Structure formats: C-alpha cells, structure tokens
Amino acid sequence: MTVEGRAQDAKEDPNRNPASKRVIKVLRRAPVHVALFALLFVWLIPTIGLFINSFRSVDSINSTGWWTVLTAPSGLSLDNYRQVLGQQDLGSKFLNSLYITIPATLIPTMIAAFTAYAFAWMKFPGRTWLFLILVALIVIPLQTTFIPIGRFFSNFFGTNINGSFLAVWLAHTAYGLPFAIYLLRNFMGSLPREIFEAAYIDGASPVTAFFRLALPMSVPAIASLVIFQFVFVWNDLLVALIFIGGNTDNQPLTQSLASLVNSFGSGWQYLAAAGFIAMIVPLLVFLSLQRFFVRGISAGSVKG
Amino acid sequence: MFSVKAIPTMPHRPLALLVVVVLAASACSSGSTTPAPVVTQAPVVTTAPGATATVTPTTGPIGGTLTVMGTWSGDEQTSFLAMIQPWVNQTGVQIKYTGTRDINASLNQGIQTGTLPDLAGLPGPGQMAEYQAAGKLIKLNDVIDSATYKANNSSGLVNLGMVGTDIYGVFIKASVKGLIWYNPAVVDVSKGAPKTWDDVKALATADASKAKAAWCVGLESGAASGWPGTDFIEDFVLRTAGPDVYKQWYQGKVKWSDPKIKAAFQDYGDVIKASYGGSNYILSTNFGNGGDGLFTTPPNCLFHHQASFITGFSKFKTGTAGTSYDFFPFPDIDPAYSGAVEGAGDLFGMFHDTPAARSLMAYLVTPAAQSIWVGRGGALSPNKLVVNYPDDIARRSGEILANAKTFVFDASDNMPTAMNAEFWKQILVFVKDPSKIDAVLADLDAVQSSAYGS
Amino acid sequence: MDTRIITALEVVLVVPAVLVGYILATERLISLAHGKWRERIRPWLWLTPAFVLLTAFLIIPTIQTIWYSFHNKDGSQWRGLDNYAWFLNGTGLESLINNVLWVVFLTVGTIVIGLSVAVLADRVRYESLAKSILFMPMAISGVCAAVIWKFMYWYQTPGTTQTGVVNEVITKAGQSPIPFLVDSDYKIATFALIFIMIWMWTGFATVILSASLKSISPELLEAARVDGANEWQVFRKITFPLLSPTIAVVSTTMIITGLKTFDLVYTLTANGSYDTQTIANEMYNQYFSFSQYGRGSAIAVVLLLAIVPVMLFNIRRFQFQEGIR
Structure with a gap:
C-alpha cells in the first residue's frame, strides 16, 4: 500500500x-x-x-x-435468494469448493513457477521444442482426456481415487499447468539479464536466484495467474462432475447451483441470484490480490 | 446432491402394506417416537377398477448409503427425494443423490472407469443398450416383481426397458406427448373436442377472429432447441403413416425423404405458417413460454401443442387447470391408426447389485412410490394403478397414457443421439424457411446413413 | 467435514514444503556431480514434476486421441483419413470460417479494449474499481453468463414490449428489433456470441496487461516525458514495445480460447444452429454426446493443427526475446 x-x-x-x-x-x-x-x-x-x-x-x-x-x-x-440459500448442504458444498479450489490453485502455480524459470533461464537441448509442445497442450480439449485420466485414477498406485478431492486437484493442476508455465515463462524471460548475472558473480546459485530474485520480481504475474486459476477452478462444473461424480460429500458449489434448474430448464431465474452468491469469493480473491498489481514491486525488490 | 437423512429409530417390523392403505409417512411414524419426516402430501392410493392390487416390497432396516444419479434437478429433484423418503425411513439407507443434465457424460465416464452410481437415470433406450452390452447394467427380472410390473405398465414402455427378454431399465415417471392446449375462455369446444385433424382446422377457421393466429409455437430450449417441433412431426407421422412406419422411421429403415415423412414436415409447415409472431419469434421463444400467447388479451393464438408436462411452466403453472386452460388429445388423421398415443419417460437402471439398490429399485416401480410424485404434480405415472392425480387435467392425461390402444415412445428419443440432435437442428432450419424442405430432408438422410451402426 | 479440513490443510502446507524441498534436494544431488554436468542435469530436474504430470494427464491422452482419429467410433477398426474427410466435407468448412471470425474478433477486441483500460486506468485514482468492473464477468460462472445475455439479446415481435435491453434501445431508436441469437444473416448470431465472449475475457487481458504495465520502470517513462515526448509518443515508443511480449501472450491465449469456444455456441445458439457452428462444439457433440470417438478425435486433432502457426510465431518471438536480453 x-x-x-x-x-x-x-x-x-x-x-x-x-x-x-x-x-x-x-x-x-x-x-x-x-x-x-x-x-x-x-x-x-x-x-x-x-x-x-x-x-x-x-x-x-x-x-x-x-x-x-x-x-x-x-x-x-428476496425469493430467488431464499430458494438458492435454502438448498440443503449449501454450506458444505461451499466449503468443498474452497477445498477443491485452494490446492488446485496453489499446486499448479508453484510448479509452474520453477518450471517457467528453468525454461526462461537455463540452457538445455530441446528447450524450444519442449516449450512448443507445452504451449500446444493449452489447446487440448479437456473432454478428450477424461476417460484416460479416469482410468488412470481408477487404479492410482493401487487405489481408486475417482470421487476424491485428490482426483480433482491433480486434474486441475495438470489442466492449469500449460497456461501457467507459458504466462510465467514469458514474464520471467523478460526480466533483465544483468540482475541474474550480478547475482551469479556474487556467488548465488540458481536456487537462490530463483527464490530471491525471479520469484519476488514476478509477483504481479503470479498474482494474476492465481486469480485466473482460482476463477477457472471455482466456476468449474464439468471437471468436478467427471472426477467427483456421484460422491455428494465432495461436490462443489457449482453442482448445487446447476441443480436449481430442472431438466427442462425451468427455474433458470434462480441462477441470477446464485450467480451473485457464487461470485463473491472470486471477487474477494481478486480484490485482495489487487495490491500486488502495483508499480514498483519488482523494481523495489531489485534494489533490495 | 441432497442427502436424505434416515430416521434411525424405525420400528423393526416388516411392513406388508397393501396399496389401498394410506402409505408411508403417517403409517410409519405412528409407531415411532421420532418426529414424522416431512412428506408434503401423504398419498392416498386407491386401486383402479379392474386392476390387480399389488403388495409393496417388504423392507426392514438395511443401512449404509446408496448413490443415485439422475437428470432430475430443481423441483424434479425435490419430488424424487419426496418419493423415496418413505423408503429411506423404512430402511435407514442414506441416499446420495446427484441431479445433472450432463448425466450422459458422467455415465460414459463411469462405464469406462468403473466408478458408477448404484442406481441411475439412463439418458435413453440407446444408451441403456450400450451400457447393457458393456456388461454394466444389472438385470432387473428378479429385482422387481416383473410380472406385476409388466401387467400394470404400458407395454410400449416396458419393452423399451428390455434387451431381449430381460428387463434392464424401468420407467418410474412418464408424460403424454401431443396434447393440444387451449384457453376455454377463447376457444369454444362445447360441441365436443375435435375428433379429426380436419376438425381442428375447421375450429381454427371458425374461431379465427378471436386470436391473432391459430397456433403458438416456441422452439428455444438451449442445445436441444427444436425438440417441440420433432414431437409435432412425430404426431403427424404416427397418425398419417401409422405405428409401423413410425417404428421403421426411428430405426433408420425409412428415409427422411420418403413421401410419408415429407408429408408430415409439410403439415408441420402449415402449422408454422398459421403461427403467431413469425419464424424469428418462434425460434427465439423458449418452449416453456411457447403457450403464453393463449392467455394474452387479445389472444395471440388459439392452440398450443405440447406434452403433459407443460402444466409446470409459465402461465400454465400460475393458472388453474380446467378453467384458465384445458386440452384435447391430438386427434386421429387416418382412421386406420386411431387411438395411437405418443409418450415419453425417464428410464432408470441399476449398476450395483446391493441389497439397498435392489430394495429401492423394487420400491420405485410400486404404485405407492409413484403416487407420491404424481400427487405432487408435474408427472404422470406409467403404472395404471396410480390414479391420485392432483387435478382433472393431470388425471385425463394419465388416462390417455393408461388407455392408449397403441402406445409409442418419442421417436426422436429412440433415434441414435446424432440423428436426434440433427432432427432438432433441422427443425430450426425448416421453421426459418419451410421452402428448404428438400434440403432439410436430404441433410437428415445424410446423417441417417451414418448415424446408425458403427 | 473434519477430515476434509485436515486433508485440505495438509495439502496447503505440505505440498509447498514438498515442492521447495524438492528443489533444494535436487540442488544437493546436483552438487555431487562435476561442474559441467551440474548445469546439464539441473534443468531436467526442475522440469520433472511438471512433465510427469503433463505426460500422464495431457500428453498420453493426446497420443490416444491421435490414434483414435484414424479409427471408427470405438477404436475397433482402422479408418485412415475417413474421419478427417468426413469433417471437412461436413460442418468442417463452416466451423473453420466461424472460428476464424472468433479468433480475429475475440483477440482484437479483448486486446484493444483490455490494453486501453489498462493504460487509461493507470492514470486515474479509481483504477482498482475500473479493473474490478472489467474483471467481474470473469468471476461470473458460464451458466449465469448465458442467463445474463438472454436478458440482453431477448427478442419479442415488433410492436410488442421488448424485454431485452439491446432491442429496447433499437426499437426506441425507431428500428425493428433484431433476433440476435437466431439470425444467420451477416452471421449476426456469431457476432452476438463473440461480443459476449469479449465481455467475459476483456478482464483477463486487462489484468495481465496491467500487471505487465506495472513492471515498466516509471523512471523510463518520466525520462521520455522530460525529453518532450507527448503521452501518445510515450505509449507508442516505450509502453507498447515493452508490453508487446505480454500482448503476444494474451493474444496467444485468446486465439486458443477462440478456437476452443463451445459452451456459448452450445447453449445460446442451439448447438451451433443459425450458422454458428465451431470446431470445438462439433468435437463436443461427436465425442461427448454421440460417443463417436473417432470423429471427435479427428476434430480435436484439427484443433491441434490449427494452432501450429501460433506456436511458430511464439517460438520466433522467444528466440528474439533471448537474442536481445
């Protein structure tokens, strides 16, 4: 501030x-x-x-x-709101959404950060091609991956994890990674070379350079990544339906909201109220991360 | 979705209740100290004349949980859960119900990965056959009382749930298609409801001055937009070409460009020409609001063609059955095929053979269970014994279903999904410009040639 | 409930620890190697977690998809290029044309508006509010966005009360209402959908461009102003070039989003009716609704091929970026 x-x-x-x-x-x-x-x-x-x-x-x-x-x-x-809030297990579903979304945002962001750093500042053969494959993965329609992943989950190191939080965390992590790495690699790649060279001359290892320089300087990019990954996972209905399925104990809020409407589409007026209720959390995340979109964060850390 | 919490302190005694007995909530709670579960209407089930009385399956406490998936959400979900509440009270099983319109995707995933719900609504007869072929569906022959089930349900519906001689899917809720709705304050049917399609046209001409147009049509329904038109065309095919052609048509053995099918499209084109608002209005208007024009002043139209479930929508929902709206069944066209009725319903199947799953499946096909949903409104029962309809309109719809000489299932729902989806879409193309009829039928023929088989 | 909280807490605490621990542990491991080898091994160790996940969850399924695309509906018979021929002879061309419109207008729309807001809002005190308003459509779930735009594009017959905002404005201006979502003339329905998508995604462009904008050193801009450059020159000569890598990233993302568009097409224009069909919607139908895995996979492969030019552009850009830094 x-x-x-x-x-x-x-x-x-x-x-x-x-x-x-x-x-x-x-x-x-x-x-x-x-x-x-x-x-x-x-x-x-x-x-x-x-x-x-x-x-x-x-x-x-x-x-x-x-x-x-x-x-x-x-x-x-307030009838529409009453109908939405009067749903059974709404609180539990709300918490489920948090349980799903927070790890599914945290894990890909962290993995993406050091992967992006490696792509941006380490030299290795095949780097360009690997990155090309990575960007191409963004375009893959998720639907084509559901069955192979579901089969993998049904015998995940000996146990069936379909229906568990772990299944959605892993799925969202993998789905979010290509874009996350792409965005962060671009940002980290545009950091000035002199900073890293100076650090290396001072005897810093790549690990130090990553944690002390690259990460703090990339805070605005990381903040925007967190916002979008959070929003995507929070609003997701399909991935949760596929990997959590009928396990009502673990279903997210979106499932509750979607089932306000009957199979003929009657009851859509409740969606307006539901939309505002569901929007609160992503908006709060956005507002609380706004303070990282401030001029001087990266510059300040460089001087420090 | 909703967990129906069981009342654990149920008296441990087998309940053998005749359907004539006032069921469920009231009966159960009398012997128990726990407060009665909330069932909004304790259904009174009376035996229809001439029908065999059935016995509800005897059940005691089972316990555990049961995963159920269905397409029913919103108010349907509430009704379904109310329907199974008495069973939950008896058995102490905790129900984990998920209602989703993406049930197709979810079940396909489950078939491939092995993680399936215990019981599920099946998207359609085609998918049921696929799941059965994959060896995932449990045969229901001895899960339910199949003799009673076959005796009390319309054979058209029973057969749809069968693969060969075995039952794999049952209907626990149904609807009648092809009802023609009107506003009794506008349309004069004192001389009796139209008996033939020509009568309908004559009535439209006689009352032409009373409304802006003869028909109201609304085709918008999200990704399924166009389906109300498929129902109308099916009604024409059924009554002009007969049930055999109807069947061959949905089986892909009669081409779309066949004169009999083309004639049905042309008849539908005449309806569209005589409809309120023009094609843009028809295409933009949600099917649930399609009949709103019956109730405007001055009325936009005289008639609206829609299934029995329209009473749950818009002005029908807020109006009073019988006084603000009424219906007559789609009349005969060719007398040779008189008495044919089209309907639809939701199939239900079983994926895991557990005591709780067996017990619930057996319960769901009983009149006792189905009368609960019927009593709450919005559904017809495929079971002839269920007669406790909340109003006259619903009762008459139920009778049409029960007394149909020939009952056929919605043809488009019997087609492969790709064919069905194309039928919906081509309805939109046709309504936009009826002169494109030959292109529309050629396109449907092209899809037909590849949608059947692998 | 309790177990869920504990599991979630474990994940939130343990996973970061494990990941940081992993990096530190690899560094230990690397220190055992000889000097030249350290630099060679390290990148691979850093990439391992991501590529293990991506291989299992995206790359292997994609290889399967490619395999399926040459087979019949359930993969039991070889069909060569039949599925591709089927797509290109069927809805393929219409979908490709529509996707070109989607890609061009969605990308240009979100970038132009997003960049304008990012740059303009940077100069006002209500920047945070402005960005929040643009972000809001992103936070609204897809189902609700469809409901919202129903209220916007609603059509009633001419001469009756309009219930949609846009048609209310049009009729007040003395014109006849336009049935936006069912009108295939001039591809009105497609453009109506593209506008919804621009409305939804401009917030994305704004936030990311704004994040990048904030990393431009204020001294640099001030120096240019002191040298007598006006605001437009400062933008054109300094801000825009410095933002261009980010603009490229946002463009790439929007191009891919445009290519993958399906849910609006599916729900609002009757599953791709009224000349609105897109590649991804056709894929969804074939793969998901019709269980035609062969055809669905072929369309998915077409989607993959469609972004090759975008990837080549990105590769050149990265090589350029590394050349100058």
Whole structure:
C-alpha cells in the first residue's frame, strides 16, 4: 500500500502543481475519464440487469425488461435468494469448493513457477521444442482426456481415487499447468539479464536466484495467474462432475447451483441470484490480490 | 446432491402394506417416537377398477448409503427425494443423490472407469443398450416383481426397458406427448373436442377472429432447441403413416425423404405458417413460454401443442387447470391408426447389485412410490394403478397414457443421439424457411446413413 | 467435514514444503556431480514434476486421441483419413470460417479494449474499481453468463414490449428489433456470441496487461516525458514495445480460447444452429454426446493443427526475446 501511495504522490503531488495547473490537468484528462466511464458503463449493464432480475419473479422477468424497475420499482423480492440459500448442504458444498479450489490453485502455480524459470533461464537441448509442445497442450480439449485420466485414477498406485478431492486437484493442476508455465515463462524471460548475472558473480546459485530474485520480481504475474486459476477452478462444473461424480460429500458449489434448474430448464431465474452468491469469493480473491498489481514491486525488490 | 437423512429409530417390523392403505409417512411414524419426516402430501392410493392390487416390497432396516444419479434437478429433484423418503425411513439407507443434465457424460465416464452410481437415470433406450452390452447394467427380472410390473405398465414402455427378454431399465415417471392446449375462455369446444385433424382446422377457421393466429409455437430450449417441433412431426407421422412406419422411421429403415415423412414436415409447415409472431419469434421463444400467447388479451393464438408436462411452466403453472386452460388429445388423421398415443419417460437402471439398490429399485416401480410424485404434480405415472392425480387435467392425461390402444415412445428419443440432435437442428432450419424442405430432408438422410451402426 | 479440513490443510502446507524441498534436494544431488554436468542435469530436474504430470494427464491422452482419429467410433477398426474427410466435407468448412471470425474478433477486441483500460486506468485514482468492473464477468460462472445475455439479446415481435435491453434501445431508436441469437444473416448470431465472449475475457487481458504495465520502470517513462515526448509518443515508443511480449501472450491465449469456444455456441445458439457452428462444439457433440470417438478425435486433432502457426510465431518471438536480453 505504501508503495502505491508513493507512486501516486509522484504522479500527482499537489505541492508541485499550483491550482491553475491542476485545473488544466483535470481538463486535459477529461477525455480519459469520459472514455473510461463509457466503457465501464457498457460493461456493467449486463451485470446490473442480472442483479435487478435476481430480485424479480420469473413472470415479471418474462413480461417486462429489468430497466422498468428503475422508474417504477415493484414486485421485488428476496425469493430467488431464499430458494438458492435454502438448498440443503449449501454450506458444505461451499466449503468443498474452497477445498477443491485452494490446492488446485496453489499446486499448479508453484510448479509452474520453477518450471517457467528453468525454461526462461537455463540452457538445455530441446528447450524450444519442449516449450512448443507445452504451449500446444493449452489447446487440448479437456473432454478428450477424461476417460484416460479416469482410468488412470481408477487404479492410482493401487487405489481408486475417482470421487476424491485428490482426483480433482491433480486434474486441475495438470489442466492449469500449460497456461501457467507459458504466462510465467514469458514474464520471467523478460526480466533483465544483468540482475541474474550480478547475482551469479556474487556467488548465488540458481536456487537462490530463483527464490530471491525471479520469484519476488514476478509477483504481479503470479498474482494474476492465481486469480485466473482460482476463477477457472471455482466456476468449474464439468471437471468436478467427471472426477467427483456421484460422491455428494465432495461436490462443489457449482453442482448445487446447476441443480436449481430442472431438466427442462425451468427455474433458470434462480441462477441470477446464485450467480451473485457464487461470485463473491472470486471477487474477494481478486480484490485482495489487487495490491500486488502495483508499480514498483519488482523494481523495489531489485534494489533490495 | 441432497442427502436424505434416515430416521434411525424405525420400528423393526416388516411392513406388508397393501396399496389401498394410506402409505408411508403417517403409517410409519405412528409407531415411532421420532418426529414424522416431512412428506408434503401423504398419498392416498386407491386401486383402479379392474386392476390387480399389488403388495409393496417388504423392507426392514438395511443401512449404509446408496448413490443415485439422475437428470432430475430443481423441483424434479425435490419430488424424487419426496418419493423415496418413505423408503429411506423404512430402511435407514442414506441416499446420495446427484441431479445433472450432463448425466450422459458422467455415465460414459463411469462405464469406462468403473466408478458408477448404484442406481441411475439412463439418458435413453440407446444408451441403456450400450451400457447393457458393456456388461454394466444389472438385470432387473428378479429385482422387481416383473410380472406385476409388466401387467400394470404400458407395454410400449416396458419393452423399451428390455434387451431381449430381460428387463434392464424401468420407467418410474412418464408424460403424454401431443396434447393440444387451449384457453376455454377463447376457444369454444362445447360441441365436443375435435375428433379429426380436419376438425381442428375447421375450429381454427371458425374461431379465427378471436386470436391473432391459430397456433403458438416456441422452439428455444438451449442445445436441444427444436425438440417441440420433432414431437409435432412425430404426431403427424404416427397418425398419417401409422405405428409401423413410425417404428421403421426411428430405426433408420425409412428415409427422411420418403413421401410419408415429407408429408408430415409439410403439415408441420402449415402449422408454422398459421403461427403467431413469425419464424424469428418462434425460434427465439423458449418452449416453456411457447403457450403464453393463449392467455394474452387479445389472444395471440388459439392452440398450443405440447406434452403433459407443460402444466409446470409459465402461465400454465400460475393458472388453474380446467378453467384458465384445458386440452384435447391430438386427434386421429387416418382412421386406420386411431387411438395411437405418443409418450415419453425417464428410464432408470441399476449398476450395483446391493441389497439397498435392489430394495429401492423394487420400491420405485410400486404404485405407492409413484403416487407420491404424481400427487405432487408435474408427472404422470406409467403404472395404471396410480390414479391420485392432483387435478382433472393431470388425471385425463394419465388416462390417455393408461388407455392408449397403441402406445409409442418419442421417436426422436429412440433415434441414435446424432440423428436426434440433427432432427432438432433441422427443425430450426425448416421453421426459418419451410421452402428448404428438400434440403432439410436430404441433410437428415445424410446423417441417417451414418448415424446408425458403427 | 473434519477430515476434509485436515486433508485440505495438509495439502496447503505440505505440498509447498514438498515442492521447495524438492528443489533444494535436487540442488544437493546436483552438487555431487562435476561442474559441467551440474548445469546439464539441473534443468531436467526442475522440469520433472511438471512433465510427469503433463505426460500422464495431457500428453498420453493426446497420443490416444491421435490414434483414435484414424479409427471408427470405438477404436475397433482402422479408418485412415475417413474421419478427417468426413469433417471437412461436413460442418468442417463452416466451423473453420466461424472460428476464424472468433479468433480475429475475440483477440482484437479483448486486446484493444483490455490494453486501453489498462493504460487509461493507470492514470486515474479509481483504477482498482475500473479493473474490478472489467474483471467481474470473469468471476461470473458460464451458466449465469448465458442467463445474463438472454436478458440482453431477448427478442419479442415488433410492436410488442421488448424485454431485452439491446432491442429496447433499437426499437426506441425507431428500428425493428433484431433476433440476435437466431439470425444467420451477416452471421449476426456469431457476432452476438463473440461480443459476449469479449465481455467475459476483456478482464483477463486487462489484468495481465496491467500487471505487465506495472513492471515498466516509471523512471523510463518520466525520462521520455522530460525529453518532450507527448503521452501518445510515450505509449507508442516505450509502453507498447515493452508490453508487446505480454500482448503476444494474451493474444496467444485468446486465439486458443477462440478456437476452443463451445459452451456459448452450445447453449445460446442451439448447438451451433443459425450458422454458428465451431470446431470445438462439433468435437463436443461427436465425442461427448454421440460417443463417436473417432470423429471427435479427428476434430480435436484439427484443433491441434490449427494452432501450429501460433506456436511458430511464439517460438520466433522467444528466440528474439533471448537474442536481445
């Protein structure tokens, strides 16, 4: 936070700008604000619509647009939320989602970090080709892997782990790794060479260089990776359905939410409310990691 | 999904209850000190005239857990769990139920990896045969009381659950397709419901001034969009070409470009031409809202063609059965095929032979069990003994199912999935532009040539 | 419940310890080797965990997929290139054309908007709020996104009350409503879906580009400004070139996302009706819905082949990056 404060001060220190200059500056910035506000408004409309409709009955949603509520509020109720929150075992499913998502975010991120470092800063034959294969793996449709992986899990070192958390952790780790390595390798590869050379001259080993230099300098990239891996796993329904299947004790929140709608699609209005409830955790993760997207984190660590 | 917690202190006595007895919750809890489990409606099951009375399977405490998977979610899931609650109370088995629309994917995975639920809803007769061929499904001949089951259920449905002479899947819930819904305040049927398709057209002409169009159609249904149209065409095929052609058609032995099938598409094209809103509206409107036009002022349309389960949707759900809406069955077209009815249902099968699984399977086919869901509304029972329908509309739908001279299963659901999916999609192409009928049928023929067999 | 918490805690504590321990242990092992060999062995030891996982979970299944693509539906008969011919003669061409649209518009859309927001928001005090708003669609699950856009694109017949926002605006402006999700003219339905995807994925581009933007040294930018460069010149000459590796990464990811698009096509436009079919949706149908493993696998292989140009571009870029640093 202090780093951000300093950066802000350097940018807009009022002591360096007399009042008149500040007005001019604000006016010159006006197009920036207008452009941003217009875009943010467009981006928010769908979510606002969903939010308002989450308080409306299916009949009102079907007969009038959600914006009519803005001028004549009527027929709003918490019924959809009651239906969502009234589901049995919702709390347990929520915890399951956390149990699934946290390790399934942590493990691939960590493995990706040192793998990416090896790709970025170590020399070995076949490096380019291995990396090529790795990037290609991002495009593999997960569906083609379900049966082979499921068979592997059914005799995983002698036990059947289908239905367990371990199965989803491993699956999500493998599915997340190619992109994770790709993103981090790119970031680490763009770090300046001099830093590492200086460290090696000082007698640092690659292990030290990785933990003391590469990792801290890659914090913004790692933070964004954590956010996205978290969101993907949190919102996943299919992988959990395939590898946890009918084991209700381990199913995630998404399974609860999907089953609000019956097999004919009736009950979709509950999804609006469910969407907002399920969104809270990924948003909190995003907001709490925001502080790592700050100018100077990498620069600061280099100086230190 | 939901775990139904068993009441562990059930009196340990075998219960041999006749169906005529007021079942389940009330009977069980009387001898127990624990509070009665919540079953919203204690079903009263009466024996239909002329039917054989059956005995519910005797069950005592079994304990343990049972994994069940089905396509039923939302309110269907609640009804299913209510249906098995009395059994849970008796046996003390903990049910682990998962309702998912991706059951196909989940079961395919399970077939390949060996991790399957104990009992599961089967996606369709085709998949049932596949799972049976893979040796995963348990034969139900002596799991359920098969003689009683065959006697009390429509043979059309029973046969669909059989491979050769063995039962592998049973129906515990069904629906009647091809009902024509109308608003009694708008359409005048005082002279009796239409007996022939020409009567329907005459009625539409007579009442033409009362609504903007003759028909309301809504085809949107996510990835399955178009299926309401397949039902309509199937109704035409069944009544103009007869059950034999109908069967050969879904078996891939009659081509789509065959004049008999083409005629059904043309008849459907006439309906679309006489429908409210034009093709863009038809394609954009969810099938659940498809009948909303019956209730607008002025009415958008006179008729809506849909299965018995439409009563769970939109204006049907909020309206009153019999007064705000009513139906007449799809009338005969060719008198030679009079009395043919199309229906659908959900197959249920067993993957693990455990005492709990056997017991629940046997329970599910009993009228006692099925009357619970029926009583809650939204379902018909394939079992003729179940008659406790919540209203007149549901009762009449149930009677159509029970009394059908010829009962056929939804043809598209009997086709290979690739054929079925293409049928849905080509309905959309056809509705968008009915003049493309030959291209549509040629495309369907092309898929037919490769979808059957391997 | 308790056991789940304990297992999860174990994983959260033990796995990092094991991974760090692994790196330290390999370093011990390497120290036993002779000087030149150390540098040769080390990379392989660092790559081992990832490649063991990837081999088991992705590479072996992919080899199987390639094998299946030359066989019939259940792998019991050799079919040569039949499955490929079937795809290219069937929906293949339509899917390829649509995927080109997806790739081009999705990538350009997310990059242009994402980059603009990342750069513009960097200059305002509500940056965090701005980025949160763009990120929100990512946090919403796919099922809900479909519901949201139903509210956006909803169509009612002309002259009746519109329930969709976009058509409300269009009719208020005196035009007739557009049935976005069922309209194949000018590929309106495809573009309607692409816009949904841009809405969902711009947050991704913004966050990653913004992370990269923050690593550009402020002194560098300040120096350019002192030298008299205006903001546009600073962006073009300094910011953009320094961001270009990240732009390449985001583009690659978006190209792959565009190629793999299927769930919106599946649920919103009736399983690829109205001229919206995509490669991945066709694959899903054949592989998952129809159990046609041969055909499904062939389409998956087409998907793999489709990204070869992207990979070649990446290889060149990495070689360039290593050449200059």
